[in-house]
Structure formats: C-alpha cells, structure tokens
Amino acid sequence: MSYFRPEIEAMSAYEPGEQRQGKIIKLNTNENPYPCSPRVQQAIARASERGLERYPDLTATAFRVRAGEVLGVDPDWILCGNGSDDILTIVTRALVGRGETVRAPTPSYILYKTLAEIQGAHFEEVAFAEDWSLDDNFAAAGNDLKLVYLANPNSPSGTVISPERILQLAERLPCPLLVDEAYVDFAEQNCLALVAQNEKILVSRSLSKSYALAGLRFGFLVAQPQMIEQFLKVKDSYNCGALAIAAATAAVDDQAWLRENRTKILATRTRLIENLRRLGFDPPDSSGNFVWTPGTSVPVRPFYEQLKAAGIFVRYMEYPSWGEGLRISVGTDEQIDACLSQLSNMV
Amino acid sequence: MSYFRPEIEAMSAYEPGEQRQGKIIKLNTNENPYPCSPRVQQAIARASERGLERYPDLTATAFRVRAGEVLGVDPDWILCGNGSDDILTIVTRALVGRGETVRAPTPSYILYKTLAEIQGAHFEEVAFAEDWSLDDNFAAAGNDLKLVYLANPNSPSGTVISPERILQLAERLPCPLLVDEAYVDFAEQNCLALVAQNEKILVSRSLSKSYALAGLRFGFLVAQPQMIEQFLKVKDSYNCGALAIAAATAAVDDQAWLRENRTKILATRTRLIENLRRLGFDPPDSSGNFVWTPGTSVPVRPFYEQLKAAGIFVRYMEYPSWGEGLRISVGTDEQIDACLSQLSNMV
Numbered sequence: 209m210s211y212f213r214p215e216i217e218a219m220s221a222y223e224p225g226e227q228r229q230g231k232i233i234k235l236n237t238n239e240n241p242y243p244c245s246p247r248v249q250q251a252i253a254r255a256s257e258r259g260l261e262r263y264p265d266l267t268a269t270a271f272r273v274r275a276g277e278v279l280g281v282d283p284d285w286i287l288c289g290n291g292s293d294d295i296l297t298i299v300t301r302a303l304v305g306r307g308e309t310v311r312a313p314t315p316s317y318i319l320y321k322t323l324a325e326i327q328g329a330h331f332e333e334v335a336f337a338e339d340w341s342l343d344d345n346f347a348a349a350g351n352d353l354k355l356v357y358l359a360n361p362n363s364p365s366g367t368v369i370s371p372e373r374i375l376q377l378a379e380r381l382p383c384p385l386l387v388d389e390a391y392v393d394f395a396e397q398n399c400l401a402l403v404a405q406n407e408k409i410l411v412s413r414s415l416s417k418s419y420a421l422a423g424l425r426f427g428f429l430v431a432q433p434q435m436i437e438q439f440l441k442v443k444d445s446y447n448c449g450a451l452a453i454a455a456a457t458a459a460v461d462d463q464a465w466l467r468e469n470r471t472k473i474l475a476t477r478t479r480l481i482e483n484l485r486r487l488g489f490d491p492p493d494s495s496g497n498f499v500w501t502p503g504t505s506v507p508v509r510p511f512y513e514q515l516k517a518a519g520i521f522v523r524y525m526e527y528p529s530w531g532e533g534l535r536i537s538v539g540t541d542e543q544i545d546a547c548l549s550q551l552s553n554m555v
Numbered sequence: 556m557s558y559f560r561p562e563i564e565a566m567s568a569y570e571p572g573e574q575r576q577g578k579i580i581k582l583n584t585n586e587n588p589y590p591c592s593p594r595v596q597q598a599i600a601r602a603s604e605r606g607l608e609r610y611p612d613l614t615a616t617a618f619r620v621r622a623g624e625v626l627g628v629d630p631d632w633i634l635c636g637n638g639s640d641d642i643l644t645i646v647t648r649a650l651v652g653r654g655e656t657v658r659a660p661t662p663s664y665i666l667y668k669t670l671a672e673i674q675g676a677h678f679e680e681v682a683f684a685e686d687w688s689l690d691d692n693f694a695a696a697g698n699d700l701k702l703v704y705l706a707n708p709n710s711p712s713g714t715v716i717s718p719e720r721i722l723q724l725a726e727r728l729p730c731p732l733l734v735d736e737a738y739v740d741f742a743e744q745n746c747l748a749l750v751a752q753n754e755k756i757l758v759s760r761s762l763s764k765s766y767a768l769a770g771l772r773f774g775f776l777v778a779q780p781q782m783i784e785q786f787l788k789v790k791d792s793y794n795c796g797a798l799a800i801a802a803a804t805a806a807v808d809d810q811a812w813l814r815e816n817r818t819k820i821l822a823t824r825t826r827l828i829e830n831l832r833r834l835g836f837d838p839p840d841s842s843g844n845f846v847w848t849p850g851t852s853v854p855v856r857p858f859y860e861q862l863k864a865a866g867i868f869v870r871y872m873e874y875p876s877w878g879e880g881l882r883i884s885v886g887t888d889e890q891i892d893a894c895l896s897q898l899s900n901m902v
Contacts, residue, residue: 211701211731211755212785213652221788227610234609243606252798256599259590260770260802262581263574263763290637290772293791301673305560306653319792326648326789354558384558408558416610423607423797425637438559441568442673444640445666450770451599451798455607 215306215328222322225523233546235537236523238363238391238498240420242472242540245465248421251458255451264450267440271448271457275428278460279400284433287440288456290447292390292414292427296323296357299386299410299429302442304329304354311350312357313342315364315527317388320357329354335530340367340492347380356381359388361395364525364535366494371399378402378409384435386410390427393418393470394477395495400430407432417497418466419459426456473497477538483548484536487555502533511554518550562653562675569669572870580893582884583870585710585738585845587767589819589887592812595768598805602798611797614787618795618804622775625807626747631780634787635803637794639737639761639774643670643704646733646757646776649789651676651701658697659704660689662711662874664735667704676701682877687714687839694727703728706735708742711872711882713841718746725749725756731782733757737774740765740817741824742842747777754779764844765813766806773803820844824885830895831883834902849880858901865897 210217225237272283289295296319304310306328312320314333324331332353334346340362358377361368369377378385389411392398402409411430416422426448429439448456459465480499484491489501501508512524512534520543523535536547557564572584619630636642643666651657653675659667661680671678679700681693687709705724708715716724725732736758739745749756758777763769773795776786795803806812827846831838836848848855859871859881867890870882883894 211782212649215652216649216785216788219788222792224610224613224792227613237610239610240608243608248607249603252603253600255770256596259767260595261587261590261767263571263584263586263769264772266571266574290641290796291791291793293793294637297791301648302559302563305562305675322788328652420606420608422610422793423602425611425793425796435558438563441563441566441669444638444644445569445571446638446640446769446772449637449772449796449799451802452796455798 213328215325219322219325222319226521228521231519233520233539233543235539235543235547236521238417238496238537239422240417240469240497241543242420242469244420245459245462247458247462248455251454252451255454260450263446264448264453266445268448268453271453271460274457275460278463281400281430285403285430285436287429287431287436287443288448289427289429289443291416291425292388292412293319294447295412295427295429296386296388298439298442300324300327300355302439303384308352308354309350310355310357311353313346313362315525315530317359317363333529336365340365342369342377344380347377349382354383356383356385357388358385359390360399361391361495363391363496363498364500364533365492366496366498366500367492368395368397368495371397371402374399375402375405378406381408384408384410386412388412390414391417391496393466394473394497403430403432407435410435415456415459418470420469421455421459424452424455426452473538476541476544480536480538480544480548487551497538499536499538500533501536503531508532508534511551514554515547515550520547520550522547560675562672566669566672569666573868575868578866580867580886580890582886582890582894583868585764585843585884586769587764587816587844588890589767589816591767592806592809594805594809595802598801599798602801607797610793611795611800613792615795615800618800618807621804622807625810628747628777632750632777632783634776634778634783634790635795636774636776636790638763638772639735639759640666641794642759642774642776643733643735645786645789647671647674647702649786650731655699655701656697657702657704658700660693660709662872662877664706664710680876683712687712689716689724691727694724696729701730703730703732704735705732706737707746708738708842710738710843710845711847711880712839713843713845713847714839715742715744715842718744718749721746722749722752725753728755731755731757733759735759737761738764738843740813741820741844750777750779754782757782762803762806765817767816768802768806771799771802773799820885823888823891827883827885827891827895834898844885846883846885847880848883850878855879855881858898861901862894862897867894867897869894
C-alpha cells in the first residue's frame with residue numbers, strides 16, 4: 209500500500225548534474241571556478257563567533273537592505289531563499305494547484321517540470337525558435353495556466369530574450385511570469401526594472417554562480433510587495449540560516465569582486481566559443497557562464513563519453529522533442545584549454 | 556485579480572515567536588542559552604576555507620554517516636533538511652493533497668496547521684486528555700486521513716507519550732505518523748527504535764534546541780528507506796548548504812558536549828518548575844527545554860505583559876478550544892532567576 213500522493217509515486221526525481229570529488233575537471237554544473245570574495249569568509253567567521261544558538265532573522269533583512277541599495281530595489285520587494293531553487297519552489301507552491309498548468313520554454317532548466325509534477329500540475333513546453341526567440345504562443349492564454357517560467361539567460365543555450373520582449377510577453381499572459389535570472393550577472397541586460405511595470409513579472413536571482421557561492425545556498429526573488437506578502441506565507445519561517453545571511457550580505461556588498469570575476473569569466477567564455485567554432489561545433493553566443501554545443505551536425509554523446517574518460521566532466525543533455533547537446537561550464541583558462549585540447553583530438 | 560491559489564490567499568501566515576535583538580532576556584522561542592560546541596565553529600572555519608564555489612553534497616552524506624553511528628541508524632534511513640521545518644514541509648507535500656486530512660493533537664505546535672493549509676488540506680485537532688495522554692480517537696480512521704503529526708515531547712506542554720503508546724497508535728492509524736522529536740534530547744525516551752517496527756512511523760529531529768544551532772538550520776528525518784526514497788523526490792536538490800553540513804556533522808560528533816549541556820538545562824528546568832509551583836502556578840512536568848504554565852486558576856496574560864515590560868520575553872499562547880498559557884524557555888540560571896523574581900513580585 210502506498211501512503212504517498214499519486215503524483216509523487218508516479219514522478220521521477222529531478223537529477224542534477226553529477227557531483228564528483230577528486231582530481232577531475234568539473235565543467236558540468238555551471239559553478240564558478242574561482243573562490244568567492246575574501247570578505248565572505250570574514251563575514252562567516254564573524255557570524256560563527258557571534259554564536260548560532262539564536263534563530264536567524266526571518267526575512268534576512270541585512271541582505272535585503274544591502275542588495276536593495278546595490279540593485280536599486282526597495283528591500284520590501286525582496287524575498288530571500290535557501291538557494292534560488294527554494295524561491296522557485298515557493299512561487300510554484302503559492303500559485304499552482306493540482307490539475308492546473310505551468311509553462312516553460314524548451315530546451316530549458318529541467319527542474320521546472322519537476323516542480324510542476326510535485327504540485328500535480330500539467331507541464332506545457334513551448335519550443336524556442338531556431339534563433340532562440342520565443343513567438344507569441346509562449347504568451348497564449350492557456351487552460352488554467354497559472355505560472356510561466358523563463359530562464360533568462362536560458363540554460364542550456366545561454367541565449368537571452370530582451371527585456372522589451374519579456375514585458376510584451378508578460379502583458380499578454382494571464383498569469384505571473386517568473387524570469388529566472390540565475391545567470392544574469394554574466395549578461396548585458398536584466399529584467400529588474402520590469403518588476404515595477406507589471407506585477408506579473410517576478411525575477412529570481414542566485415548567488416551560486418556569479419558570486420561563487422553554490423555551496424552556501426542563497427537566492428532571492430524581486431517582486432511587487434503585494435506579491436511578496438503572499439509568497440511569505442509559503443516559505444519556511446527560518447529558511448535562511450545566520451551564516452548564509454551574513455555571507456550573502458558580504459558577497460553582494462563586494463561589487464568590485466563581482467566585476468573582476470565577471471571580466472575573467474567572460475574572457476574565457478569568448479575563447480571557449482571561438483575555439484569550439486574553430487573545431488566545427490556550432491554554439492550560439494552565450495550570456496551565461498557556460499556554452500551550449502548542440503548536436504546538430506554530428507552526435508555529441510561520444511565527445512561527452514571521451515571527455516569523461518579523460519576526467520573532464522561536462523553536461524550531456526537530451527531533450528525529447530528537441531535533441532541533444534553538451535553544456536560546458538566556463539572554468540579557468542587552464543581547465544578550458546584541457547577540455548578544448550581533448551576535443552581537438554577527437555574531431 | 557489574484558494570481559494565487561485560493562488556499563494561500565485565505566490563510567494567515569504562521570507567526571513564530573518574536574525575534575528581538577538587544578538587552579532583553581529571551582525565553583520565548585526555546586533556544587538553547589549556551590553557545591554550541593567549539594568543534595562546530597572549527598568545522599565551519601574549515602568548510603569556509605575549503606571554499607564555497609562548489610555545490611554541496613546532495614544528501615549530506617557526512618552527517619548521515621556520523622549521525623547513523625551515534626544513533627544506531629543506517630545512513631540510508633536518514634533524510635537531512637534545512638531545519639526540521641524543511642523536513643515537516645517535505646513530508647506534508649509528499650503525503651497530503653488538497654481536500655485530504657491532516658491530524659494533530661491540541662494544544663501543540665501551531666505550524667502543523669499552516670502546513671496543512673498550504674496544501675489545501677483539512678486540519679483536524681484531537682484534544683489531549685487532562686493528564687496529557689491521547690485516547691484512541693487520535694488513531695481513528697478518518698475521512699481521507701493522510702498524515703498525523705505528534706510533537707513528542709509536545710510543545711507547549713513539555714509532556715510525552717510513551718513509545719509503547721505511540722506504536723499502538725501508529726498500528727491503528729491508516730496513514731503515517733510523524734513523531735516530531737525536536738525536543739527529545741531533553742527527554743528520557745525516544746521513538747527511533749519504532750521506525751524499524753512500522754514503516755508508518757517517521758521521526759524528525761532538530762539541531763536547533765539541544766545542539767544550540769537554531770541559527771544554522773539543520774534537521775533530519777529517520778524513516779524506512781522506501782519512504783525516504785519518495786520524500787527525496789520532493790526536497791530541493793541542494794537543501795543543505797556546505798557550512799551547515801560540516802557544522803551539523805561536528806555537532807553530532809560531540810556527544811560529550813550534548814550530555815553536559817543537557818545536564819545544565821535539566822537542572823535549571825527542575826528549579827524553574829519547583830519555583831513556579833511554589834508561586835502557585837501549575838506547570839506539568841516537562842521533558843523539553845521549556846515549561847508550560849497554563850492559565851487554569853488565574854489568567855496569565857497580565858504576567859506575560861509585565862514580564863515583557865521588564866525586558867523578559869516569554870511566549871504567550873492561546874488555543875481557541877483549550878485556553879491560554881505561558882511557555883517559558885529554560886535559559887541560564889541567571890535568566891530564570893530574573894524571570895522568577897519578576898513573577899514573585901506579581902503574585
């Protein structure tokens with residue numbers, strides 16, 4: 209006999225990229241290859257010394273105030289989470305009930321489907337056009353459509369939809385549009401300014417990639433305050449720990465570190481794309497800290513297998529209605545050189 | 556127009572005990588008044604030095620292995636969470652759908668009702684008997700009953716139901732029974748051994764109280780592996796950060812610290828209960844790190860107000876069908892003396 213909700217029994221668990229220890233080159237989960245700002249470590253040490261016996265601040269006020277200054281956003285428009293996965297979970301639980309519909313583009317972040325499945329909701333995919341744009345079908349009214357996800361920059365493609373187009377799509381949609389900006393610090397534009405223009409626009413951010421803090425778990429949502437008020441009901445009261453709040457506040461405070469790190473990643477990204485193209489691959493321009501190599505002309509699975517055998521982990525992804533590809537995270541120059549050198553032996 | 560699920564719009568947010576900073580005596584949220592084991596701080600420093608740019612271990616293996624040894628449980632029977640609130644959320648989402656029923660005793664932890672409301676489920680309360688036992692109604696088959704919560708030791712009463720009785724109740728129930736052992740390290744018995752006897756028995760634990768780590772956010776579930784397997788589908792992939800995993804592992808490794816801290820808390824608890832009785836209050840014996848003072852003979856609200864005016868925060872709680880009371884956390888001897896001295900001026 210099963211005690212579980214039928215939706216839970218029926219679903220498969222979300223499978224994140226493989227986490228391996230040891231002497232490997234890990235380019236499969238879009239982590240930042242550089243250590244975080246040293247101010248983060250100082251903040252963690254101070255928070256640890258202050259003691260952990262008290263509950264943390266319920267809404268991570270220190271972070272919201274500092275991030276608000278840096279981003280030009282009122283702190284009451286910010287909701288903090290235990291990683292941006294926590295934010296996506298909160299938003300989905302607040303908006304989507306059983307039998308209702310969630311939409312996302314494809315190929316995109318596969319967690320969106322898992323979140324819809326947990327709610328017992330229908331998951332509807334709208335394919336990107338060949339040039340990675342989204343046509344008006346993406347904004348069509350749907351049967352009980354309650355939430356639309358849009359990773360921007362998108363993973364795995366690294367491509368972006370412009371803020372102007374996103375505003376257009378949101379205005380047509382009957383429900384909120386969550387713009388998942390996990391990778392936006394590596395892009396040229398973002399959608400923060402749209403939040404004030406339409407309450408349906410929700411923007412999520414992560415400190416995992418651009419602040420090199422995947423191990424910490426900290427993300428946040430920017431939305432209008434009447435939206436935040438409802439989302440707050442769904443979050444666990446103390447969803448962000450005291451060490452994470454202190455660390456995240458110090459990270460967002462160090463914008464000089466962010467700029468410098470971004471410059472390095474972008475330079476390596478350019479080199480990676482240029483060399484992949486030289487080798488005959490066809491990656492689109494990327495606005496993330498990763499590059500997508502679709503298996504359009506040649507199958508890419510053999511490249512994945514041989515890289516893995518050489519201790520270089522990239523992400524092989526296959527989308528049922530779309531095709532396969534390799535997503536290569538932008539590592540250090542040395543790591544990317546090792547990866548390119550392996551690939552060049554194979555083509 | 557509202558975009559939210561009607562259940563979310565209709566509900567009020569869970570209200571945790573007030574978190575105040577500054578020169579107050581805080582006896583309202585059952586925090587441990589002593590700092591955590593120094594080994595925890597060392598572990599945090601080491602984890603911070605190793606760097607946070609990588610994602611943490613998906614299932615906090617290091618913690619599960621060490622906790623498994625300490626508790627005599629197979630690591631595969633353990634699921635880790637971002638505080639035990641995360642565990643309660645995961646279990647509720649996995650088991651309970653809209654329109655189904657969740658049961659808990661009253662008076663008890665008020666978060667259970669919030670978790671049921673978020674799922675759109677009915678919340679059914681069964682009153683404790685006068686001697687704080689639970690009669691067979693607690694185990695009655697119910698309409699679409701999918702989950703039963705039992706805080707043991709119970710909050711706010713501090714009372715316990717014996718493992719033998721809990722096994723009896725679980726055997727009669729048609730659904731899982733979550734035994735919330737957040738306070739069990741301050742009690743004489745626990746239900747871990749029952750988990751192997753009946754897959755319906757789920758035991759949750761927290762490091763917030765007995766390990767003085769409320770600020771860290773770490774809790775875990777002990778359940779049979781076929782149950783864990785389903786719960787894993789619902790948790791956020793990286794729900795525990797690298798600092799939290801390292802800190803929690805070091806905490807559970809230092810059982811000498813736990814024993815010493817427990818001895819101090821229990822001695823102060825005895826003094827608090829004896830003195831409250833001397834002053835004319837009627838607290839039941841407590842197996843937690845707090846004492847419950849029901850407003851049975853005299854109203855207790857004025858005591859709460861005057862303590863607060865004197866900078867001493869205790870928790871005033873009112874249960875619609877039961878009545879009111881003060882829940883006083885066991886602080887240091889000095890804090891408890893200050894509280895008792897204020898109370899003695901008022902009676």
